[in-house]
Amino acid sequence: MSLQAVRPKILGFISEQASAWLVALVVLLGGCTLTTIVAWAASDLDQQQERQRFQLLVNERFSRLQERFEDQEQRLGSLRRFFVNSDEVSREEFEGFAQPLLQRARAYAWAPRVSRDQRKLFEQQVSRQRGTPFNIRELNANGELAPAAERDEYVPVLYSQTLSLLVSPLGFDLLAQPLRRSALERAQKSGKLAVSQPMQLVGLEPAYATGVLLVAPVTAHGATEPHGFVMAVISMRQLVAEGLPRPDRDNLAMQIVDTSDLQQRLLYESGSARVDSDLSAVRRLTLGDHVYALSLRPSEMFEQANHSSLALILAMGGLLSLLLSALLYVLVSQRQRALKLVQQSTMQLRAREQELRGAHGQLRSVLNAATQVAIIATDLRGVINTFNAGAEQMLGFKAEQVLGRSTLESLHVPAELEARATSLSVALGKRIPPSQAMLVESPDSQHEASEWTLVRENGSQLTVNMLGTVLLDDHGLWVGYLAIYLDVTEQKRAYEALAARDRLLKKLSAHVPGGIFQFTLEPQDNWRFIYASDGMRDIYEIETGMLQQDAKKVFERIHPLDVERVRASIRLSALQLSHWREEYRVQLPQRGLRWIRGEATPEELPAGGTLWHGYVSDITDLKRVEEELRTLSITDSLTGIHNRRYFQDRLKTEMLRLNRTAGALSVIMLDIDHFKRINDQHGHGVGDGVLQELCKRIGQRLRRTDVFCRLGGEEFMVLCPNTDGEQAYRLAMELWQSLRSAPMEPVGIVTASFGVASWRVDEGVDGLLLRADSAVYVAKQAGRDRVAAEEVQA
Incomplete structure (x- = not known):
């Protein structure tokens, strides 16, 4: 039998006689084709991911801008409610209320309606209040404020709270300019918020001058016509751009167009450089009675951050294909030269092989006796020359089918041989062909059985443990291989x-x-x-x-x-x-x-x-x-002390304790004097500060066992366990003195009326609190700013 009949093919399908150059060319073409397919798939995936990232950025930007627009409507609405619910609003009250609202709006203003007959009297009254001359003005041809011409009605700016460093345009008549007049008429007609067309705003720095005017009518209860308007002066640069990435770092190029404007004028455009792309998005933004179109496109920054990896994949794939083809050319050419040398040596050993056949016959009878173990021997080429009865029973082949015709390699799974050959080549530092992988021992498992998968005659697979060794002749020469197999299929299935x-x-x-x-x-x-x-x-x-x-x-x-x-x-x-x-x-x-x-x-x-x-x-x-929910349920959010709910729970607990063990318990109730006057004169923000400062001062004077609570508004209560009436009265005097000892900015000395009551035997919660409240009433009737003890029982 010739060596050519059992010679394995390169990579399983290339003949040994094939040219090394042809093998390298085929591999190079296959690698380039695979690289092209991978690059096409990667490009499509990159485009999908780019669209997804763009949509995420668009949704985030739209949500942020819509939230800002809604916030401006809510802030102006709160200013309008302030005027509607107030009979008269002074300039100080307006500035105190409007100052906290200045967030992403350049200014807030109040403009009353003034008729032609009321103009002169109105200008005189405002001049006396301000101490400086006041005139109703309008822009002249030179763009300067000048006295307004005679008209049936005026809407001059009376109050203004602004972030601008320029002088506020007080007295500016909003009806003197068509865009402002249109916004006021729409607000008066609908009774709701109205927004002007894009315009150049008056009294603002040039960088913030482009924007719109958000107007809300102020109508007194029972009236049908508004008596004035509150306005938010909104700069598009401040409202839209602040808080967003810089133009050179922004992933989106943005435009805002007023769709209610017949000319479709541009309201805002970001400085980000746009790129030519099929990615774009349009969203609707609403402000007042206008609808704006928000157009978003990717910027150069977005394009740079999402560049395609197509060129890199093509370059790397082509380079790898070239290297692999060069490597295969070297390997195939060397293998062909090695096989020629092996073939020459084989011809010399063929004669020796004939002599060994006689010895094999003597061993065959011994090997056939081992029916539970497969014993297979091969020559140096791997051709089977011994196949015992145990091998026939295990694999289903007859000896005459495989002897001299099949190799030991043909009984194994090719993929398993390839994997084993690669592992051995790395461990031993030399190339091990798959045909010898089952016979070469790894350095860390010498003389140990290894697990393999064999293929039966019917095509089914069998898991075995194999022990392989070399066969030597009488002179110690290597003449073949011996493989012993033991069936471990059932054992492996259990494992x-x-x-x-x-x-x-x-x-x-x-x-x-x-x-x-x-x-x-x-x-x-x-x-x-x-x-x-x-x-x-x-x-x-x-x-x-x-x-x-x-x-x-x-x-x-x-x-x-x-x-x-x-x-x-x-x-x-x-x-x-x-x-x-x-x-x-x-x-x-x-x-x-x-x-x-x-x-x-x-x-x-x-x-x-x-x-x-x-x-x-x-x-x-x-x-x-x-724990956080429990803390929030018993804490006053403004002052940080305990609230009414916590006070009632603690008071009930203390009353139960007194009913069981007796003892003492007192309460101190206090009410801030003229607190409504503080809110009216200085605003609720200052009033909240007074409440917080009062809690701070009283908290510093209380004992660790005392419980300080806010009942609501300007009423507070101190629960004093194990404290009689006299001790509670002394403590109340200390608290009273701590309040009036130093002024509070900016309202000055703040006083309070204190009432003290102590628990009486067989008394309930309502009785104790009623006596404390009565004591506070006595203190207020006596002129406030004092401590009153409870009335002693007769």
Whole structure:
């Protein structure tokens, strides 16, 4: 039989006689084709991802701008309600209310309606109030403010609160300019907010001069016509651009067009450079009675951040294909030269092979006796020359089918041989052909059986353990190979089933939040984890292997105040075979204090003891949210002290304590004098500051056992446990003195009326509070700014 009949093909399909240049060319063409396909797929994926990123940026930008537009409407609406609900608003009150509203608006203004007959009287009254001459003005031909011409009606700017460094255009008649007049007429007609067409705003720096005027009519209760207008002067640069990335860092190029304008004038355009792209988006923004078209396109920054990887893939794929083809050319050419040398040596050994055939016959009878083991011998070329009865029974081939015709390689799975040959080549530092992979031993597993997959005569596969060795002649020359196979298919199937179950359990436990465990408590008080998932390591910061060795390490992590309770609950669950559920704290080396919730179902073991199946999870965030909600429910949001609800709960608790054990209890009620006057003169913002300063001063004078609460508005209560009436009166005097000892900016000295009442036997909550409230009433009737004790029983 010729060597050519059993010679393997290169890569499984290229003949050994093929030219090395042809092999390299085929591989190069195949690599280039594959690179082109991959590059096309990557390009399509890049385009999809680019569109998705652009849509995310568009949605975020639209949401931010719409929120800003709605915020301006809400702020102007609150200013209008302030005027509607006030009989008369002074300049100081307007500035105090409008100052906090100046956010992304350049100015807020109030402009009353003035008729032709009222003009002169109106200008005189405003001049006296301001102390400076005041005239109703309009822009002349030179763009300067000059006295307004005679008209039936004027809407001059009377009050103005602005961020601009320029002088406010007080007295400017809004009806003197068509765009402003149109906005006022639409607001008067609809009774709702109206917005002007894009215009150059008066009294603003040039950088902020382009914008719109948002107008709201102010109509008194019961009236049909508005008596004036409140306005928000909105600069598009301030409203839109502030808070957004710089133009050279922005991913989007943006334009805003007023769709209500017949000329479709541009309201705002960002400085970002646009690029030619099919990506674009248009959204609708609403402000007042106008609808704006927001147009968004990608900028140069977006294009740079999302460049395609097509060129890189083509370059790298082409380079790899070229290198691979060059490598195959070298390997194929060297292999062909090596095979020629092998063929020459084989011809010399053929004669020696004939002599060995006789010896093989003697061994065949011995080998055929081993029917449960396959023994196969080959010559140096890998051609089978010995095939015992055990091999026939195991593989289904007859000896005459394979002897001298098949190689040992043909009985193995090709992919397995390729993988083994690659691994051996790396480990030994030299190339091992797949035809010899099953016979070469790796450095770390010498003289050990290795697992292989054989192909039976019917095409089915068989898993075996193989032990291979070389055959030597009498002179110590290498003449062939000997392979011994043992069928381990059933054994491997059992191992794989166990491994699959372990993998499934590991996957399931990895997707369960927290940790899953099996835990036993044996009669000798031996605590042990039978199983612990990887989540247990995260919960307790203990490796699972260490947990299974010593379960007591878990109890070392439990907080000292909780550990005995947890132990007792486990023993009770074991005694009653009841569901175990506990929440407890653990002290971890890295994450510190954490809250844990554990649940498990017990079952009794046949040999005694209890087995639990359960899980634990980290509930620290849930506990933190519960604590924050509890704190918010009992805390006054403005002053930071306790609220009425907390006071009522504590007072009921103290009353129950007094009914059980007796003792003393007093309350101090205080009401700020003339607090409404403070709000009216200085604004609610100053009033809130007064409340906060009062709480600060009183809190510094209270004892640790006292409970300071805000009942509502300007009324406060101090609960004094274990304190009689005389002690509470002295404390009230100290608190009264702390208030009037120093002024509060900007209102000066703030005083309060105090009332003191102490608990009486068999008295309820309502009676105690009624007497404290009566004492406050007595203090106010006596002239305020004093402390009044409760009336003594006759």
